[in-house]
Amino acid sequence: MNRRQYLAVSTAALSGLAGCLGDTEYTISSVETEDGSHPLALDVTPADRAIEIESPGRLDITLRNTGTQDLRIKNTGVWPLGVLGLVSAGDSGSLDVLLLTDEYAEVDTVEIRPNGANKDNAPLTGTLEAGESIERQYELIGRRVSGAGTYTLQGYFDEVPLSYRTGENTDWVAYHPTVTVTLTEQSVLS
């Protein structure tokens, strides 16, 4: 093997193997939302698809009142979306992923720990006026992701993140749209 071949082989090996010993990084490869027949709509848009060691992935989640009446919205933790998580869909064996938002630091109803979280179950209610929308940004920290796969967005503690009603005398209706988020492992050469 001459010097030029040696350099080429070692550079290729180096490029291919670099990062093998590091933690896995992920990409939010797709987000799909299916709303039911509710006067609410949930838009989930990846603001930052890369879940990397030095920066988390980000999802912009917008809750819209698409109806013509004001809605009372009830949930726990932080209003209106609560403590959200990604729950593994199917038998991938991945653990639930807690999503983080800056709002947790502003309330005393949610406590985030390095490997878990606590939530006060006291209900929080507020009004979302007709045509109004509220946007919150949630972060996906790679350290909390146990593996690539397809996940369902839902409440981290309760499957239904929020309930709503149109008037004081109507029943609370559980709102749980189907949002699937697919995470794929980043290639070491990307």
Next chain:
Amino acid sequence: MALPRWFPVARKEAVALLKSKGTWILAPLLVVWGYGPTYESWDVLGPNVTVGFVQVAGSILLPLGVLLLTYRSIIQERTSGSLKFLLGLPLTRTDILIGKVFGRSVGAVLPFALATVILGVIGGVKFGLFSPLRFIGVFLVTVLYIVVLVSVATAASAVTTSTVRVTGALFGGFFLILTLGWKRIGVSIYSAVTGNAVNPFEPPADGLLFAILRFSPGRAYRTVTNWILGTGNSGGLYTSVIDVLYRGISTNEYVVDATFSGQLVPVYLHESLGLVVLLFWGVVPLALAGYRFKRGDLA
């Protein structure tokens, strides 16, 4: 200014090592071995995680590589008979030892320096600007560690009469016992001396235990580099120290800050004394070998 008498020997050794492909294969291997960012280390160190890569590169693979590159430095000349020719030149046996250590150190440091630069570039691009002082500090301590390893290997090579013996002494004794297995062996020595059994997940706050543990050159090296990194007072890899101190995970790594939490830490456990341990290993074995080499038979 006249060059020292041992300089031609050192130059020959360095050039021979730098012309060898094996020496340069070490550089990419060290990069791959050293580059291992984790979410936890980023949370604690930020961009200085790149400095941690240098420490990882300097642990396990580097000592093995340096020992492989240097263990035959004297014994090869002794068995081939060229040592007698070398001594026919106006050189003392001490000159030969110093020349061998200096030259082989330069030959081993250069591929490591190349690996460090590559790690610095990769880490700098991905994680941002790190502390240059910490980076240079860890690099310089690793250079000292390389010199210590070359010195020990040259000492072993000078006092043995066969390649098999020096291989056994360095890889079976120095590398296996003092580098890879010292944590277990050090704890066994402590238990034998004091009669106290040690639970590695909850070690006693006894200075003697930690002093024994950092007598290993590898653990002394990591104690000093962890000090420069600012991760904690321990001879373990910085990632293990972070697990214990910042994630609160119970592991079998011995960390002074965790074990002596709220108690007075003995002065002799200060991280800077790891440099004294390294200097001890760099000087004492070579001095003893030099004493014997000067009086020994060359046959």
